[in-house]
Amino acid sequence: MDVTKIKPLADRILVKPVEEEEKTKGGIVLPDTVSKEKPQIGEVLAVGPGRTNDDGKTFPLQFKKGDKVIYAKYSGTDIKGDDDEDYLILSEKDILAILE
Amino acid sequence: MDVTKIKPLADRILVKPVEEEEKTKGGIVLPDTVSKEKPQIGEVLAVGPGRTNDDGKTFPLQFKKGDKVIYAKYSGTDIKGDDDEDYLILSEKDILAILE
Amino acid sequence: MDVTKIKPLADRILVKPVEEEEKTKGGIVLPDTVSKEKPQIGEVLAVGPGRTNDDGKTFPLQFKKGDKVIYAKYSGTDIKGDDDEDYLILSEKDILAILE
Amino acid sequence: MDVTKIKPLADRILVKPVEEEEKTKGGIVLPDTVSKEKPQIGEVLAVGPGRTNDDGKTFPLQFKKGDKVIYAKYSGTDIKGDDDEDYLILSEKDILAILE
Amino acid sequence: MDVTKIKPLADRILVKPVEEEEKTKGGIVLPDTVSKEKPQIGEVLAVGPGRTNDDGKTFPLQFKKGDKVIYAKYSGTDIKGDDDEDYLILSEKDILAILE
Amino acid sequence: MDVTKIKPLADRILVKPVEEEEKTKGGIVLPDTVSKEKPQIGEVLAVGPGRTNDDGKTFPLQFKKGDKVIYAKYSGTDIKGDDDEDYLILSEKDILAILE
Amino acid sequence: MDVTKIKPLADRILVKPVEEEEKTKGGIVLPDTVSKEKPQIGEVLAVGPGRTNDDGKTFPLQFKKGDKVIYAKYSGTDIKGDDDEDYLILSEKDILAILE
DSSP states (O other), rough: OGGGGEEEEOOOOOOOOEEEOOBTTTOOOTTTTOOOOOOOEEEEEOOOSSSSSSSSSEESSSSTTEEEEETTTTTSEEEEOTSOOOOEEGGGGGGGEEEO | OOGGGEEEOTTTEEEEOOOOOOOOTOBBBOOTTOOSSSSEEEEEEEEEEEEOTSSEEEEEOOOOTTEEEEOOOOEEEEEEEETOOOOEEEGGEEEEEEEE | GGGGGGEETTTTEEEEEEEOOOBBTTOOOOOOTTTOOOOEEEEEEEEEEEEETTSSSSOOOSTTTTTTTEETTTEEEEEEEEEEEEEEEEGGGEEEEEOO | GGGGGGGOOEEEEEEEEEEOOOOTOOOOOOTTTOSSSOOOOEEEEOOSHHHHHHHEEEEHHHHHHEEEEEEETOSEEEOOOSSSSSEEEEEEEEEEEEEE | OOHHHHETTTTTEEEEOOOOOOOOOTOOOOOTTOOOOOOOOOEEEEEEOEEEEEEEETEOOOOOOEEEEOOOTOSSEEEOOSSSOOOHHHHHEEEEEEEE | GGGGEEEEEETEEHHHHHHHOOOOOOOBBBOOTTOOSSOOEEEEEEEOOOOETTSEEEEEOOOTTOEEEEEEETTTEEEETSSSSSSEEEEEEEEEEEEO | GGGGGGOOOEEEEEEEEEEOOOBBBBBOOOTTOOOOOOOOEEEEEESSOOOTTTTSOOOOOOOOOOOEEEEEEEOOOEOTTHHHHHHEEEEEGGGEEEEE
């Protein structure tokens, strides 16, 4: 689908996983096929309005478009973009930290 | 059943799954039988009045009839329409994003 | 038991499952033994006073006697009537929609 | 134990299961050994003061001594009386309906 | 340990299980080794101050030292006394009824 | 680690398990290798400030340094001290009673 | 990733596990390969703003950068730093105590 048209709801965000170059101790860059771990860093493409509490009050998210975030592995829902790239819809609680 | 007569309750919505044309990298459209993944995009046909909190206050849903929504796979209850098509009754929390 | 004497408590309702005639695409009505899915539509025979919140306030149910409701499969408790028919006691949360 | 001395606490009730005479369609009464289902109807022998919410307020139960109630199978705790009969201590939430 | 020195905390109580004499229908008392069920009746030896809610308010227990209580099987924590007897620390919710 | 430097957080306490001398009915003290059950009595070495509720109010614990407490088996986190002894970090809810 | 750029969110903290030298009773330091247990002590490198309750009020964490903390084994999310060292993102509830 066309990910530029995705508008996340509630406390959800749309993230583009960022593949980290993985180096060995000696500094050799490993090609993609050697790296087995799924990426844990992503760039925020779109954010929802935020979590709404039981009384109907909404709290904006603590990150914004363009932020790089670290998220827990295996969380969220995978989305395949029209550009054949993988995207992810995550919830606020899946985001552990911002990478400045 | 006649889905035009379904009136969802509480925070539920009636959705008609939309089958995305799936293309290979080279642009070739894959016939339906090759695509194995269940669709994750649906058109909203009817919405309930919204979630009611413990004090009896109701909060309207954030999407309306005609919206295209992205929902988590394997969520909701399947409904077979009189037109032999598949429909789905989902809850607000199953809806991840709106597709504009 | 005599289902006409059942008075549901709290947010429960007594429902008589409605067997839908199932037709093939060509319009042929399938006999009952061919249809394997349990019915998901029922007629409301009696309703409880409604859910009571933690402070003791009661909220009336959103459906009434005579309504046709759609409910999630495998929910509720089966009741065998004196008339040898099957009935069901369901909770408010099991009811997905009203069929108008 | 002597069930006449049991005083249920909180939202619990003491129930004497009622064995329903089960008839075949032709009206033949089936002897007890043929009927395999455990009874789901019971007579209320004693009730507790009712559920207490988190603030210490107590809500009386919606049924009283002598009521016939329908309860979910396999719920509650079995009690063997001095009279060799089986009794049951149930919670309010196990009671689905009153049989008038 | 010396059970006379046990001071239960919060909504917990110290109970001495009471072995019921079990009789057959003919009135013959069964020796202890024949009876397989664990006792469900106990005498309250000591009670805690009661449950404390989230705001720090404490609610005294509904039973006191000397009461005979009926409790759910397999609940609580077994304590072996210096007198080689078995005792039990139970929570308020494990107590189903008082036996007067 | 040096357990004298452990400062428990929230509703946690540091406990030194106390091995009870176990005697047979005849009064013979069993050597340690015969006793298989893990100790359930411990001496409180340090306590946290207490549980904090959702509004940020803190409730001090009901036991203090030097108290002997009874705790549920298999609860808490084992800590190996520099003195090669075993210690335990427990939560308030794991403490069943004080042993006076 | 560059851990100096990690800014934890909500009640999360970034921790560098500290490997304790493990000595036998005779005082012999065991080489790393003999010690099998994962470290349970870590140094706090960065802290989030703190837990936010349902009404949107934030409560600062009870530990700060530079604190040594004891955490439950197998908790948190592992992070591999650019320096080839292992780091951990933990939640407030995983921290059992401060080591002064």
